[in-house]
Amino acid sequence: MRVAVTGAGGRLGRALVGALAEAPFTGLAGPIAWTRPDYDLDDVEAPSRLILRDRPEVVVHSAAWTDVDGATRDSALADRRNTAATRALAAACAGSGVDLIYVSTNEVFDGRRTDGRGYRPDDPTGPINAYGRSKLGGEAAARESFDRGKATTAIVRTAWLYGPPGDDFPTKIIAAALRARAAGEPLKVVGDEYGSPTSTADVAEAVTELIGSGAVGGTVHYVNLGAVSRADWAREVLRLAGVGVEIEEVPAATWARPSTPPRWGVLEASPLPSGEPMRPWTEALADYAPILRRAASATGVGTGTGGPV
Ligand SMILES: NC(=O)c1ccc[n+]([C@@H]2O[C@H](COP(=O)([O-])OP(=O)(O)OC[C@H]3O[C@@H](n4cnc5c(N)ncnc54)[C@H](OP(=O)(O)O)[C@@H]3O)[C@@H](O)[C@H]2O)c1
DSSP, X not given: OOEEEETTTSHHHHHHHHHHHXXXXXXXXXXXXXXXXXXXXXXXXXXXXXHHHHOOSEEEEXXXXXXXXXXXXXXXXXXXXXXXXXXXXXXXXXXXXXXXXXXXXXXXXXXXXXXXXXXXXXXXXXXXXXXXHXXXXXXXXXXXXXXXXXXXXXXXXXXXXXXXXXXXXXXXXXXXXXXXHHTTOOEEEESSOEEOOEEHHHHHHHHHHHHHHTOOOEEEEOOOBOOEEHHHHHHHHHHHHTBOOOEEEEOXXXXXXXXXXOXXXXXXXXXXXXXXXXXXXXXXXXXXXXXXXXXXXXXXSOOBSOSOO
């Protein structure tokens, strides 16, 4: 099966390419990696051109303008890159009978939920920032095209992604913790924002299983199981990395930033096509521990297990 991945050089994109390369159904050639400059969100002609050139049967659309604060500063650009570019891709896919998997986000929900449950795929959406609105626009564009086409589309929402090559929340919090410890200060971490930390490798495996099942369709939430605050996520990261530092929980409002993330950004994890559940977030993060320990030692500030975490 010929499967193309947009944004193939991004954090999730490279995990998708890796998982699809291992899947027997992609054959010896493996997946088709669409990256810039060939695939550019600003070029509405690119999808038709690439579909004609590479003849995929499924496209996984992982590319997006993921700068959440940038999207608030320039919402028109966010709409062009996350909504209009998805519309162009979806139309080209639907017109050629190519299935589309659109990667979306927990930020399509308002985060005002207070019953402690994660958002389900059919819960009402209501983004509170420009990035979430632009991604929700992409969802609508994908569904609309396929209402009229001969292929299908699936929306895969995920959240709080981390994974190689790093430069993610876990590796940034390790660097911040080491700086705070060197300065003899507590590490300030937001305590009132909740989410579902999710391994890119696990999402990539889930998407690969979805494609292999031949049941592409509907809306699913591929996140690792569980809900946790940023501060508790940081505690677990630092424990696994062996970095001891005092954590001071602060409200999200402590840092003024252009965009507001959903306070309760937790998604209820959908089962995999096999019926198996996604793994708990703590289990998935434990697999990332070697990279976390490397991130802790790479800074040169030193690590240790002493002190409160
Ligand atoms: N990160 C999260 O926590 C999170 C949570 C929920 C959903 N998502 C969704 O997951 C998907 C992957 O995100 P990620 O975390 O892997 O982010 P990422 O590392 O920023 O990857 C985004 C990808 O999009 C590409 N891209 C950006 N602007 C582009 C443009 N103008 N033309 C073509 N390609 C462009 C990037 O290409 P370059 O490498 O060339 O820059 C990169 O490969 C996105 O759809 C995002 O909305 C992410």
